Amino acid sequence: MASAAAPPTSLSLAARAATRAAAAAAATPLRRGGLAAACQPAARSLAFAAGDARLAVHVASRCRQASSARGTRAMATMAKKSVGDLTEADLEGKRVLVRADLNVPLDENQNITDDTRIRAAIPTIQYLTGKGAKVILSSHLGRPKGVTPKFSLSPLVPRLSELLGIQVQKADDVIGPEVEKLVSALPNGGVLLLENVRFYKEEEKNDPEFAQKLASLADLYVNDAFGTAHRAHASTEGVTKFLEPSVAGFLLQKELDYLVGAVSSPKRPFAAIVGGSKVSSKIGVIESLLEKCDILLLGGGMIFTFYKAQGLSVGASLVEEDKLELATSLLAKAKEKGVSLMLPTDVVIADKFAPDANSQTVPASAIPDGWMGLDIGPDSVASFNAALDTTQTVIWNGPMGVFEFDKFAVGTEAVAKKLAELSGKGVTTIIGGGDSVAAVEKVGVADVMSHISTGGGASLELLEGKELPGVVALDEAVVTRSKL
Ligand SMILES: Nc1ncnc2c1ncn2[C@@H]1O[C@H](COP(=O)(O)OP(=O)(O)O)[C@@H](O)[C@H]1O
Numbered sequence: 080m081a082s083a084a085a086p087p088t089s090l091s092l093a094a095r096a097a098t099r100a101a102a103a104a105a106a107t108p109l110r111r112g113g114l115a116a117a118c119q120p121a122a123r124s125l126a127f128a129a130g131d132a133r134l135a136v137h138v139a140s141r142c143r144q145a146s147s148a149r150g151t152r153a154m155a156t157m158a159k160k161s162v163g164d165l166t167e168a169d170l171e172g173k174r175v176l177v178r179a180d181l182n183v184p185l186d187e188n189q190n191i192t193d194d195t196r197i198r199a200a201i202p203t204i205q206y207l208t209g210k211g212a213k214v215i216l217s218s219h220l221g222r223p224k225g226v227t228p229k230f231s232l233s234p235l236v237p238r239l240s241e242l243l244g245i246q247v248q249k250a251d252d253v254i255g256p257e258v259e260k261l262v263s264a265l266p267n268g269g270v271l272l273l274e275n276v277r278f279y280k281e282e283e284k285n286d287p288e289f290a291q292k293l294a295s296l297a298d299l300y301v302n303d304a305f306g307t308a309h310r311a312h313a314s315t316e317g318v319t320k321f322l323e324p325s326v327a328g329f330l331l332q333k334e335l336d337y338l339v340g341a342v343s344s345p346k347r348p349f350a351a352i353v354g355g356s357k358v359s360s361k362i363g364v365i366e367s368l369l370e371k372c373d374i375l376l377l378g379g380g381m382i383f384t385f386y387k388a389q390g391l392s393v394g395a396s397l398v399e400e401d402k403l404e405l406a407t408s409l410l411a412k413a414k415e416k417g418v419s420l421m422l423p424t425d426v427v428i429a430d431k432f433a434p435d436a437n438s439q440t441v442p443a444s445a446i447p448d449g450w451m452g453l454d455i456g457p458d459s460v461a462s463f464n465a466a467l468d469t470t471q472t473v474i475w476n477g478p479m480g481v482f483e484f485d486k487f488a489v490g491t492e493a494v495a496k497k498l499a500e501l502s503g504k505g506v507t508t509i510i511g512g513g514d515s516v517a518a519v520e521k522v523g524v525a526d527v528m529s530h531i532s533t534g535g536g537a538s539l540e541l542l543e544g545k546e547l548p549g550v551v552a553l554d555e556a557v558v559t560r561s562k563l
């Protein structure tokens with residue numbers, strides 16, 4: 080992970096700093112007129128009409144800062160107690176249930192093909208073991224229906240042990256007398272990995288009885304599973320009702336610091352790049368980003384719905400027919416908000432959906448019948464790069480094309496390389512989960528990015544402004560909740 084900075088002691092520090100910065104920005108007088116007046120669409124239109132594009136962007140940007148400041152104040156109330164707030168006196172000899180997201184990809188021989196999530200979980204575990212705690216580690220793997228050997232967590236033990244420098248014990252169950260015996264035998268500083276928590280259907284149902292049994296193994300709880308924080312499951316939400324304190328781990332904290340910070344008080348200009356295949360699953364994040372960013376670059380399979388909404392022919396490209404109106408309204412909203420929404424001007428098209436398809440590059444307005452767009456073209460890359468050169472913060476979610484096929488990976492790889500270059504110049508670059516992370520890994524530039532999120536769905540929900548149940552359930556940084 081690129082951003083393994085020393086863990087801050089409390090989420091509240093970053094949130095308070097963000098609030099102060101955003102409030103100060105919102106309080107600074109504008110060049111012409113007050114903030115309230117300037118935030119009226121008419122004021123921005125006037126600025127554009129007067130040919131003062133810089134002022135128009137400035138006004139639009141300041142309006143977003145003001146609304147971000149309000150958002151940040153709301154988020155500041157969500158500040159959570161951190162594992163870093165717990166001292167040796169709190170931890171020595173204590174049984175700590177740590178929920179991590181160790182949902183890593185395995186090949187057909189059960190070898191781990193990407194250990195990012197395991198590495199990301201290590202700082203919290205090591206902090207706890209270093210202070211003499213007994214760590215009971217819980218995670219899911221995949222989406223098993225009941226007990227399914229291929230979803231066992233056993234293949235993770237060697238890598239976990241290697242990274243921690245101790246032999247990790249493994250339980251064959253999640254709760255019950257056998258697990259209790261193993262917990263009792265655990266030395267201070269030891270780690271016991273429980274079996275896949277989703278082997279119990281009660282986990283995803285957030286069954287209180289199951290949560291209580293899981294919680295009864297431990298004295299206190301640390302949630303470090305950012306990738307699963309958008310799930311209200313027994314091990315992410317239910318257990319907090321039975322364990323005091325329930326605190327945020329370093330990874331969870333770092334993810335929130337970056338992702339909340341990025342949208343609430345970004346260094347501006349702030350650009351978002353959204354790609355991937357489905358308008359429907361990204362609509363929430365696009366709408367929400369229109370409130371916050373200055374530049375929005377769209378790529379991937381979703382662009383054809385926007386083209387079609389503008390009356391262009393899209394051939395056999397992916398289109399969500401029932402989202403055409405929505406696409407039109409998003410284009411209008413971008414205009415109204417003064418956000419520079421850019422669609423690719425050229426595309427790489429294919430005669431079939433296959434790695435060996437015949438391909439050619441055409442203007443976005445000239446996709447022939449029977450051909451499908453599978454990547455953005457070189458002109459689009461050039462104009463996206465020019466826009467990105469003006470930014471100070473960039474968030475990226477979703478590939479620009481079918482990057483799984485080398486022939487159509489060029490646009491995605493160009494964005495990855497551009498962000499790496501910008502990162503080197505001090506621009507904050509945040510990669511939000513899923514395929515975009517795979518793309519930056521493939522290009523070999525993951526290490527230079529400011530932040531690579533370990534949660535695809537979770538980071539999207541956070542950027543959409545949703546509260547994550549696994550975070551909401553944790554203790555407040557200052558005031559301790561009473562438990563059931
Ligand atoms: N033009 C396109 N046509 C069809 N599929 C596309 C296109 N561009 C990208 N995709 C596909 O989108 C998928 C990723 O979409 P999505 O799940 O929304 O992104 P992420 O996983 O990054 O959130 C990839 O499998 C990619 O092949």
Ligand SMILES: O=C(OP(=O)(O)O)[C@H](O)COP(=O)(O)O
Nearest residue numbers: 180182306307512534535536537
């Ligand atoms: O891999 C995960 O999510 P992600 O693919 O959205 O990053 C998490 O482990 C959550 O898994 P889930 O979507 O089965 O709840």
